[in-house]
Amino acid sequence: MHSIVLLMWLALCTEQDVRQRQISNSLTLGVAACALVWLFVTGQSWIGAEASDAGWALAIVMLLTLPGYWLGRFGAADVKLLGALALATSQQYVLGTFIGAGVSVLVWLICRRRLWTLANPKVKRRLQHLAEQMGDKQPFAPYVLAGFLLTSVWIQ
Structure with missing residues (x-):
């Protein structure tokens, strides 16, 4: 049940990242604050892992994302998104x-090239319009969503 809520949250973040190429702080920091309060009140992460597991998960996220942020490969929203996910889950x-x-x-x-040729013309126009508006900056949240979905299926 808790994984479904996290999937819905990641889907909202993905939708916003695809459309605007940014994720609002209310989505990332809001979930991070809720996860942190949950950790302090219950002593467990949102999915039921030990609080220390969530702490280690946050350390892993910072270790893996901050160098990418400093090098311009990750956006600040991506780091906050993964940090909030870490506080709500575990290292696994x-x-x-x-x-x-x-x-x-x-x-x-x-x-992607093969999928592009199979896509509906209306979908192509919509995606082309989005790509022209946003330039080279690619959203990362869709890949995080896919990764979390794969991980949830694998673990459960």
């Missing part, structure tokens, strides 16, 4: 999400 989920996101990026890079 965070590492699985990173691996799943990486696999999703590779699959997308390999298959």
